[in-house]
Every structure is written in structure tokens, then in C-alpha cells.
Amino acid sequence: MTMSATPDVHSGFADFPAGFRGTLLRPDSDRYDAARALYQGRAADRGPTLIVQCVDADDVATVLRYASAHGIPVAVRGGGHGSDGYAMPAGALVVDLSSMKAITVDPSTRVVRAEPGVLLGELDAATQRHGLTVPAGTVTSTGVAGLTLGGGIGHLMRRYGATVDNLLACELVTVDGRTVRADETDNPELFWALRGGGGNFGVVTAFEYRAHPVGPDVVAGQLIFPIEQAADVLAGLPAVMAAAPRELGLLAAVAPAPALPSLPAQAHGRPVLALVPVHSGEVATARRDIDPLAALGRPVADLVAPMPWLRANSMLDAVAPYGKRMNLRGGYLPALDTDAITTVLANAAAAPAHPDAATTINLWCMGGAISEDTAEDAMAFSREGAAWLWEAVSMWDSSEHDALYEQWATAMAEAMRPHSLTNGYTNLTDDQGPQWRRTVHGSEDKHRRLRAVKAAWDPENLLRFNKNITPESAAPVH
Numbered sequence: 018m019t020m021s022a023t024p025d026v027h028s029g030f031a032d033f034p035a036g037f038r039g040t041l042l043r044p045d046s047d048r049y050d051a052a053r054a055l056y057q058g059r060a061a062d063r064g065p066t067l068i069v070q071c072v073d074a075d076d077v078a079t080v081l082r083y084a085s086a087h088g089i090p091v092a093v094r095g096g097g098h099g100s101d102g103y104a105m106p107a108g109a110l111v112v113d114l115s116s117m118k119a120i121t122v123d124p125s126t127r128v129v130r131a132e133p134g135v136l137l138g139e140l141d142a143a144t145q146r147h148g149l150t151v152p153a154g155t156v157t158s159t160g161v162a163g164l165t166l167g168g169g170i171g172h173l174m175r176r177y178g179a180t181v182d183n184l185l186a187c188e189l190v191t192v193d194g195r196t197v198r199a200d201e202t203d204n205p206e207l208f209w210a211l212r213g214g215g216g217n218f219g220v221v222t223a224f225e226y227r228a229h230p231v232g233p234d235v236v237a238g239q240l241i242f243p244i245e246q247a248a249d250v251l252a253g254l255p256a257v258m259a260a261a262p263r264e265l266g267l268l269a270a271v272a273p274a275p276a277l278p279s280l281p282a283q284a285h286g287r288p289v290l291a292l293v294p295v296h297s298g299e300v301a302t303a304r305r306d307i308d309p310l311a312a313l314g315r316p317v318a319d320l321v322a323p324m325p326w327l328r329a330n331s332m333l334d335a336v337a338p339y340g341k342r343m344n345l346r347g348g349y350l351p352a353l354d355t356d357a358i359t360t361v362l363a364n365a366a367a368a369p370a371h372p373d374a375a376t377t378i379n380l381w382c383m384g385g386a387i388s389e390d391t392a393e394d395a396m397a398f399s400r401e402g403a404a405w406l407w408e409a410v411s412m413w414d415s416s417e418h419d420a421l422y423e424q425w426a427t428a429m430a431e432a433m434r435p436h437s438l439t440n441g442y443t444n445l446t447d448d449q450g451p452q453w454r455r456t457v458h459g460s461e462d463k464h465r466r467l468r469a470v471k472a473a474w475d476p477e478n479l480l481r482f483n484k485n486i487t488p489e490s491a492a493p494v495h
């Protein structure tokens with residue numbers, strides 16, 4: 018986690034523009050602590066110098082003009098789920114967008130506009146009123162902003178692609194305070210970079226998406242297998258999913274067992290394999306596509322059933338408590354083969370196990386729309402060669418355990434490296450440094466292109482609290 022390399026900003030901000038309509042929060046303000054709370058609990062160890070809560074795009078422009086004029090680097094808070102804690106770095110000036118929450122849905126065009134403080138659960142609720150949804154992530158408290166700018170994957174990615182594949186436009190305030198639109202015709206190169214390049218190029222004040230009909234009911238839930246069956250069940254997944262329709266999304270998780278009555282008490286909290294299918298096609302026949310997953314072993318619990326899409330797309334909230342200390346590693350797998358499976362299971366077994374902690378290794382099945390419908394070079398987000406995405410997340414309470422969980426995550430990532438591609442999904446791993454940032458978007462050409470866009474829109478790298486792309490003119494990263 019990289020939150021300390023922050024030059025302290027000017028003391029006082031006495032000359033902050035009077036025209037600003039939002040709220041300024043300093044460390045001695047009543048609401049400062051609530052405002053700086055992030056999903057990543059470790060971010061609470063040290064706080065920013067000033068949190069600037071904006072009410073609209075004009076406010077954002079005011080702050081950015083001020084920051085530009087003084088050469089002050091700016092952090093951006095959308096939904097607050099970034100695992101690096103870049104949204105609230107120590108000593109920084111933070112543009113907080115969390116109160117900008119307007120959503121409009123046009124059911125006739127299926128175009129949805131969302132401001133950057135919108136959370137996924139809010140977007141889902143607004144679109145489902147019209148029988149629609151924007152393909153996005155799986156935990157309702159995640160923000161649309163950071164998720165979209167990194168890519169956005171979830172239960173619908175095999176059917177409708179990543180969130181960025183459904184992004185039509187961004188409204189953005191540039192670091193020098195101009196308001197611009199980026200889409201396929203206005204500022205197309207900027208739009209290319211915004212779809213996967215993260216918060217490097219400006220502050221997005223609205224996203225426009227194409228929504229799709231889903232639900233109201235889908236067939237979803239969990240199939241839980243004892244850990245002893247995990248290797249065989251995982252080995253069978255690629256063949257089952259190769260024959261499955263795009264409507265079937267699948268997450269496989271090696272995770273602590275939920276306290277279910279169907280599991281013996283001594284198994285609660287110990288690792289199991291959970292398959293999490295979400296079928297967004299015909300409810301009446303969905304089970305035909307899901308049964309081959311159950312048949313890969315002898316599940317101790319089959320919790321798959323028809324349920325509202327809103328429930329299916331919030332079932333993982335239960336394993337995503339806010340404010341825990343956490344870390345995250347991940348990467349793309351070209352194949353879920355025996356070696357990768359063995360490595361996943363060996364590392365899961367070696368995870369530290371404190372009573373206040375939980376470690377989960379997720380394997381997301383790609384394929385279908387996310388893999389086949391959009392060319393690798395069409396946008397910054399990379400997916401070339403990825404058949405599965407692995408993601409390891411640990412959560413714990415005590416700072417005394419930081420080093421131990423960090424050590425485990427580093428060892429896990431090292432062990433997975435020979436099985437993983439060099440490109441990856443930026444949002445589902447902590448920042449792994451300059452060499453990783455150089456390859457994570459795919460080819461060297463894509464990286465060069467991102468650096469050129471950065472140089473055009475943020476030449477001084479004012480937006481540097483992120484998985485940073487250095488401007489082309491800066492010393493190249495080796």
C-alpha cells in the first residue's frame with residue numbers, strides 16, 4: 018500500500034476560492050473522520066490535510082484550478098473502495114465526489130448517466146426500476162467511478178462485457194479546470210485512455226453507459242464443496258464453462274465456510290470451495306446450465322435458486338465488511354490448469370488464520386463478451402489472452418498483522434507469476450510498482466499511448482495518487 022510519498026500541501030489553504038459551494042474538512046473538523054473513512058481500513062492510520070467535498074462539476078473545476086495554480090497534487094475520492102487507499106493519502110488535498118449522486122435512466126435509449134459519487138447498489142436499484150442494469154461489479158458499496166475507470170468486471174461480463182465496454186461517454190474536468198466531454202467522436206484518444214487507464218487524466222464528473230435488460234429474476238447462489246474436492250472440481254470447470262452460454266457467469270472462491278446448518282460446526286470458518294453461478298438467461302431452464310457445475314463433485318450445500326437480480330448482485334456484500342485492514346493481489350490466467358490450481362490451493366492452505374481475519378482466493382471465469390467482442394487495442398483496459406482472473410484478498414483487524422498478511426500476499430503473487438500473464442486488471446490488485454504498471458495494460462504500444470495521453474491532459478502529473486501513468490515527457494520508467 019503506497020500512501021506516504023506525499024509532499025505536504027500548503028498549510029492553511031487560507032486563499033481557497035470563496036466561490037466554492039461544497040464543504041472543506043480539515044483534521045479538526047467534526048465530519049473529517051467520517052469523510053476520510055475508506056473500505057481499506059489501513060488508510061485510517063494517517064489522514065489528508067484537506068478534504069474538499071464538491072457538490073457539482075463547477076466545484077471540481079474551482080478546486081482543480083486552485084490546485085493547478087499552486088502546483089498541489091490532488092487525490093480523488095469516488096466510492097472509496099480502492100484497495101491502495103489512494104483516495105485519502107496522508108497530507109494530501111482530496112477532491113471528494115461522494116455527494117455527487119445523480120442518476121438518470123432513459124428507458125427508450127437505455128442510456129444511463131451517473132455522477133461519480135454513485136455506488137453500484139444505487140446504480141443497480143435505479144436501472145432495475147426499468148428492468149435494466151449496467152454491467153458492473155459485485156459488491157454494492159463499490160463506487161462506479163474507480164470501478165469504471167479501471168475496467169469493471171462482474172457477474173454479467175461474459176454476457177455483456179466489462180463496464181468499459183458499455184461506457185458511452187465521460188464528462189470530465191481537466192486539471193486546469195476546463196470541462197470536456199470524451200466519447201468516440203469528442204476527444205476520442207482521451208476516451209480510449211479513460212476506459213482502463215484509471216484516474217490519471219482528469220476528474221470525471223459524469224459517466225454515460227448503455228444498460229441492458231436483466232431480471233427482475235435470475236438464477237444464482239452458491240454450490241459449496243469440501244476443500245478436499247476442490248482440486249477435482251476446479252479442474253473440471255474449464256470444460257463445463259467452455260460449453261456454457263454467455264448468460265452463465267461464474268466465480269469460484271476458496272474461502273472460509275459460511276456458518277450454514279448444512280455444514281458441521283467444526284467446518285465453519287475453515288476453507289471450502291464455493292462456486293457462485295449467476296445465470297441471467299431464461300429462469301425456467303437456467304438450472305440445465307448450472308447442473309454440470311454441481312456434478313463436478315458432491316456439494317455439501319446447494320443454495321442456487323431463482324432470486325431478484327438485485328439480491329444476486331448483492332450476495333457478496335456479506336463477505337465484504339467495510340473498514341477492515343486489507344490487501345489485494347491478482348492477475349490473469351491463460352488457463353486454469355493443474356499447476357495453477359495446485360498453486361492456488363497450496364497458498365490458500367498456507368494463509369495466516371487469525372480469528373479476526375479472512376483470506377479468499379477468487380477465480381473469475383472470463384470468456385464470452387468480455388473476451389471476444391472488443392479488440393484489445395480498442396481501449397486501455399486489457400483482456401488479451403485472459404481465460405480466468407485470480408484475485409487474493411485478505412482482511413484483518415490488528416495492525417500487528419499487517420506484515421504477516423503482506424508477506425503471504427507477496428508469496429502468493431510470486432507463486433502465481435509463472436501461471437499469469439503480464440497484462441492484468443488494475444482494479445483487482447494493489448499497485449505493484451512501475452514495472453507492473455508498464456505491462457498491466459498490455460503491449461508496450463498501449464503503455465506509450467497512455468503516457469502520451471497523460472502528457473496531453475496532465476503534464477505535471479497533478480493526479481498522481483493512483484496507479485500512476487507518468488507523462489511521456491517525464492523520465493521513462495524502467
Ligand SMILES: Cc1cc2nc3c(=O)[nH]c(=O)nc-3n(C[C@H](O)[C@H](O)[C@H](O)COP(=O)(O)OP(=O)(O)OC[C@H]3O[C@@H](n4cnc5c(N)ncnc54)[C@H](O)[C@@H]3O)c2cc1C
Pocket residue numbers: 056093094095096097098099100102103104114133153154155156158159160161162163164165166167168169170171215216217219220221222337444445482483484
Ligand atoms: C469489496 C470490494 C469489491 C470489489 N468488487 C469488484 C468487482 O466485482 N468488480 C470490479 O471490477 N472491481 C471490484 N472491486 C475493485 C474496484 O473496482 C476498485 O477498488 C475501484 O477503484 C473502486 O472505485 P471507487 O470509486 O469505489 O474507489 P475510490 O477509492 O474512491 O477510487 C479509486 C481511484 O479511482 C480514481 N477515481 C475515483 N473517482 C474518480 C473520478 N471521478 N475521476 C477520476 N478519478 C477517479 C482515483 O485515482 C481513486 O484513487 C472491488 C473492490 C472492493 C474493495
